[in-house]
Amino acid sequence: MIDFKKYIAEKISENIESAQNINKYIEVPPNDDMGDYAFPCFQLAKVLKKAPQIIANELKENLKTDNIITKIDVQGGYLNFYINKEILAEEVIKEIYNNEKYGFSKKGEGKNIIIDYSHPNIAKPFHIGHLRSTVIGQALYNIYEYQGYNVKGLNYLGDYGTQFGKMIEGYKRWGSEYDIEEKPIEKLTEIYVRINNLCKEDEKVLDECRNNFKKLEDGDEYCVELWKKFRDLSLKEFQKIYDILGGRFDSWEGEAFIAPKAREVIEILEKNGALVKSEGAKIVDLESKGINTPCIIEKSNGSTTYASRDLAAILYRARTYDFDKALYITSYEQNLHFKQVFEVAKLLGLDEKYTNGLEHVSFGMILLPTGKMSTREGNTIKLEELLEESIQRAETIIETKNPDLENKKEVAKKVGIGAIIFNDLSNNRVKDEIFNWESILNFQGETGPYIQYTYVRTNSILEKIEQLPDVSKIDFSLMTDKYSQDIIKLIYNFENILEQVTDKNEPSILSRYLIDLSKAYSTFYNENKIIVDDENIKNSRVYLTLAVNKVLKIGANLLGIQMPDKM
């Protein structure tokens, strides 16, 4: 497709010697009657020592309109460009018709990117705190991949620590009382809570637990076997959730896998002279880097830390995946931790390529009206419960609005889950979210179901058309009205939107875009009847509908949202 911005920028550059980066300054005017693109002349005023209006007028004199730019005018200090609407429409429609993977790019070809996300804890419920990491990570996975990157999803499972010594102890004592095959996580959690209580009462039991963990690390047969069992059962249950939410993972190597590799990190740092003894522990002092909390690498009892394990993971992943970028999707509670880890990583002797590629993609928390959720206080909201409730509500709505619909269950699932995923991806990552059943399960306004609904409407139109006429038969002059152009312009921007998403690791940019596109189409739809007698008008409107249909589906799928054909 023609890059109109670049085209205009080049035209302007030809006329001004001193101009640089014209492309950067070109913007889209706030109003349609101000043209399609604008060049503000203010910053040139200083260089050329002339008033902006004069510069704009002079430029206008020298620039010729052509087939692509139909009009140039001056408003204030702005030079406004009007592009040929017909050509714009033709470019967009032909591209989308010929390209099954509209918006796909090869920008990331040859680049490896790893995304560390979701990382639930074994034997603990998958609650809504894990939802955001999963949903954001998965959307980024899809979108990077759509830009030609070689993406790997890593699920760095929480499968390590004294907690497993406790689990083993609990199971040893009361395992026979629970049917953990049927509802593994629920039962394991019950055992976990019970053993925790016992530990509080009896210090000896806690020692037993610590001992179990030690045995686990040393490869004790019974402990390892149990641990594997917990892990397998949990994974099976997690997979159910990933099947619904769309998490894609190429590795399930958790903390237990990485932990033994932390020794090397300690050795390297020791050799570099980066380690300092402090209060019995080994630390890296980061004061000189502007971080006044030291990074603990080895505990005073000689065991590894969260940080040293993360550093070991960096080493391992650099070797295994040769990554250009490594994204960590966690809540902002871990900001300091990653700041420390990334700083210490520079001391490991790795190529700069790796240390420069480390990036913490942090996000805000889901809070209850009463404050933070806590597993210990039992006030978490289980993800499964939320998903089920959402599907249930979608089903109720279908029952009243479209009782004859086929596959009601399947559609309800897509709509219910779509609502939840979209809700989590629709706001800027950094924002906290106060959990509220009513707002998260709202299906009206700027929501997932709204996008799905718009898509479904395009579908029923396309279904009614037996055969699409050839693109060459389309009269693009029929797409120059405001409502059509609003849609065309949005679709033209799609690839650019995807680039913005990966530049900022911010999927909400795509979510907002899909809302805008749905809105533009809904307005168009309400203003125009699409299937009309006049063949030419019908065809142009059908093609516009097809374009929206495709982009909505591609976009939603990239976010991890499934589109129902009918709803």
Add this chain to the structure above:
RNA sequence: GCAUCUAUAGCUCAGUAGGAUAGAGCGCUCCCCUCCUAAGGGAGAGGUCACAGGUUCGAUUCCUGUUAGGUGCACCA
């Protein structure tokens, strides 16, 4: 206390890496289904962009400070 993030309509949020008259959704008041799905569309009301300075042709956007709130700060992950 130190670090860090946030502050835009009653509520929830956008605001294109400094630009023209600050936009949506929810809620509220109206209007639109003999017509391709009304989970939709349209109109209206609603703003000191937290506050005070600074940078410049121009600041909701950048810088400094203040206020309010979230989060983190040595052997939990």
